[in-house]
Amino acid sequence: MRMAPRHLFLPDTIYLYEYGRPGNDLVPLRRSDDPDRWLELCYADEAVNTQVNDGRPALDGTGREVTSSASQPTVVAEMLIELDPRPGERVLEIGTGTGWNAALLAHRVGAENVTTVEIDPAVALRARMALNRAGYDAVRTVTADGAHGWPPGAPYHRVIATVGSRRVPYSWIEQTMPGGIIVAPLSNSYQPPGIAVLTRLPGGGASGRLAGPAAFMALRAQRTPRFNGGAFIGEAERRSSTDVHPYRWVSHRAAAVAIGQRVKDVHKVWQPASGRTGVQWLLDPESRSWASVEVTERPPYPVAQAGPRRLFDEVEAAYRWWRLRGRPEVADWRITVGPDGQRLALD
Numbered sequence: 001m002r003m004a005p006r007h008l009f010l011p012d013t014i015y016l017y018e019y020g021r022p023g024n025d026l027v028p029l030r031r032s033d034d035p036d037r038w039l040e041l042c043y044a045d046e047a048v049n050t051q052v053n054d055g056r057p058a059l060d061g062t063g064r065e066v067t068s069s070a071s072q073p074t075v076v077a078e079m080l081i082e083l084d085p086r087p088g089e090r091v092l093e094i095g096t097g098t099g100w101n102a103a104l105l106a107h108r109v110g111a112e113n114v115t116t117v118e119i120d121p122a123v124a125l126r127a128r129m130a131l132n133r134a135g136y137d138a139v140r141t142v143t144a145d146g147a148h149g150w151p152p153g154a155p156y157h158r159v160i161a162t163v164g165s166r167r168v169p170y171s172w173i174e175q176t177m178p179g180g181i182i183v184a185p186l187s188n189s190y191q192p193p194g195i196a197v198l199t200r201l202p203g204g205g206a207s208g209r210l211a212g213p214a215a216f217m218a219l220r221a222q223r224t225p226r227f228n229g230g231a232f233i234g235e236a237e238r239r240s241s242t243d244v245h246p247y248r249w250v251s252h253r254a255a256a257v258a259i260g261q262r263v264k265d266v267h268k269v270w271q272p273a274s275g276r277t278g279v280q281w282l283l284d285p286e287s288r289s290w291a292s293v294e295v296t297e298r299p300p301y302p303v304a305q306a307g308p309r310r311l312f313d314e315v316e317a318a319y320r321w322w323r324l325r326g327r328p329e330v331a332d333w334r335i336t337v338g339p340d341g342q343r344l345a346l347d
Contacts, residue, residue: 001073004103007042009130010070011098014041015049015063024062026052047072050098055122066217068123070098071162078212079160082197083183085109089157092175093117094146094184095216099127101162103136111138115153117146119220147219149175156180164216167342168196168206168335176200185214186335186344187222190266191256193344196335205338210330213253232288236304242316243299246280249319254329258322261344263314282311291315 012031019025026049031038041048048070052063080101085091089109093102096118106114116139118124124143131139142150146161147169154175161172164187176182182198192215198208218224249255250268265284272278282291289307296302303312322328325346334347 009098009100024064026063028061091158092156095162096127099130106136111136115140117142164218168337173206178202185216188260190260207336237306240303241300259318262318
């Protein structure tokens with residue numbers, strides 16, 4: 001990381017959330033306007049938003065959707081440690097972004113051994129220029145859909161994705177040589193399971209485990225836009241209460257990962273009030289179902305639900321299933337990926 005300084009790869013305009021701002025809530029921070037703040041964010045341990053609205057911000061420069069970013073440095077480091085690339089090995093990266101991760105890989109294995117794929121031509125060009133300026137001009141930068149990998153360079157010793165996917169594309173497995181490692185963050189509407197670390201099996205397919213937590217933007221084909229839950233929230237059809245604080249089924253990672261495997265297409269949104277009080281929302285925009293849990297100073301917590309699905313009942317049932325199974329940890333889940341799909345199951 002010292003040999004590939006992060007600020008060399010970040011664009012002069014980055015985007016910050018301005019919470020509570022009506023309409024577009026991603027506002028630009030230009031290096032020329034506040035160079036000290038820009039540099040501070042370059043080296044903060046957090047993701048930096050580098051593109052909004054697929055490169056087409058509003059006339060005032062603001063945006064609604066983050067469409068490219070520089071990943072959080074500690075997550076970058078953890079994923080590279082899990083990948084464990086060795087000097088001279090061929091590595092395929094899915095999602096070039098700023099080019100910084102490709103530079104880190106190039107420093108480790110040699111620039112000529114790194115192929116990085118980016119679907120957005122403008123993002124790919126900017127990364128290419130940054131890599132050239134930093135001395136990593138031998139990195140192969142390909143503008144293509146990374147969901148298909150890059151067959152011309154296969155087989156690879158290592159494959160790493162810096163975009164989230166609900167299912168690891170089998171093309172990434174096919175393009176990895178037996179014994180090779182695939183590192184890819186998994187996505188889920190309720191709770192991203194985390195970083196999948198897979199080993200390519202000699203007979204085909206791959207298997208592995210979940211490592212640390214990570215939330216990445218999804219592959220273009222799997223993207224879901226931000227939505228306004230208030231558009232379909234109306235009068236409650238059912239009211240009840242619960243003694244279980246939402247923290248236990250929202251913020252406890254092991255429980256939330258288990259719930260996310262059993263409850264499909266549910267989004268959770270926290271609406272703070274004062275102190276530790278607020279409303280925990282569960283939303284399914286497809287069926288226009290919703291549930292809310294009002295977090296008060298002490299239980300019981302009022303529950304309201306409406307729509308074809310009873311979202312709180314589904315989440316509560318999944319939480320109780322997790323407890324009855326002995327509260328398995330994230331490391332207890334095993335992942336297998338084959339030609340017929342992906343399976344995430346308890347070991």
